[in-house]
Amino acid sequence: MKTIAIIPARGGSKRLPQKNIKLLDEVPLLSFSILFAQANSELIDEVYVSTDDAEIKKIALEYGAKVVDRPEQISGDFEPTVSALKHVLQSIDLEVENVILLQATNPIRPENLLKETFEIYQKKKCNSLFTVSRNHKKFGKIIDQRFIPENYKIGQRSQDIDPLYFENGLLYITKAALILEDIIISEDAYPFEIDHIFANVDIDTQEDFDYAKYLYHKHIKS
Template identity: 35%
Template sequence: MKILGVIPARGGSKGVPGKNIKLLGNKPLLAYSIESAKKSSKLFEVIVTTDSESIASIAEEYGAKIPFIRPSELALDTTPTLEVIQHTLKFYQSRGEYFDAVCLLQPTSPFREDDLIDRAIEKFITTGADALVSVLPVPHEYNPHWTFESDSNGFLKVATGDEKLISRRQDLPLAYHRDGAVYITKSEVILQGSLYGTSLTYVESNPEHYINIDTPYDWEKAESFVAKQKRKL
């Protein structure tokens, strides 16, 4: 299966200004995702889609390809990731090159186990699903069978629609949340307007690597993680 690794990295960032090329440890944030992708033996090609020439230059230094500079209208705060990936596929199709699927790697989730991407691709291919996401287990106290919604009268009801709560933690079904590290979707599904399609599978990540950088506090956690990893060497 021919799978394109896509790393979106626009120039504008409000939560952590310039975060994609800000140094985390001794290298730009963007570099972590590029290096993860380069360790994969199953990605056909790894590209960065960006509207910034400076980001493009740094991405190339770390081994990613820059097939185009993304149009500014696709690099706004409000631009959906789906549209960015659709633009990428259409760019290649206009040049007669086609991919079976896209593996989306967000720079804001920089820490991945070395084999995570290839494990995800193997699961994606084996299941034949429309899409795959990397996930982590939901802590039992946040399990949807133990959470509530408020009705119009101010009364609580179980969020799942269950008539009564599951009383024992051991009886709760497993629940997962996306961790943002890996998304894989068939190209035809993306071009039809979805990242998930109608059949979605998953691969579990290592919870020790989970950091999604959106705020200065998240950045501090990432710096602590990098420092901890260096101490292990």
């Protein structure tokens, strides 16, 4: 039974056209996730890119990934990611136990992230695992023109509020059998907390990309 990495990368982004292959430091965004997977070859048996785009396919192949052509009917704006993962599993001739989902729009990950998470995933016999980060902001709702605090009381210090966490998108590990049931994060999924500057980056707009570029040059290149 194999462990594979799948990188979904469709070509139809509206807010940031061809975002998955925009150049970050002269390197296509998609390649960061491919290279991350390849650097963990002791854990990952194969690396697949799921795409409906010819240029993305060309770049994925150039960087050594295998490509599964994604059908048009599961390439729309509102199609869930699990559809692409499921299609890959149904398209390849491989007995897969574990799927590692790497999103091209989360390009930079700590070097040892997969080793640390996969060890926990196996030791705790998880059905799925995903990365989260702590939020330090004060949230509320506006109801009838009034601000209603959600996770704190007015006047309460930020450091005293109960912590909330957000799904940062850096990495997911899931049993292949769950994906075939249209599930990525199971109800008993293990939330792996990570404090990393790029956990706040999910590239969907030009502003997101510019921020990622700034962080990359500040924290990686320097």
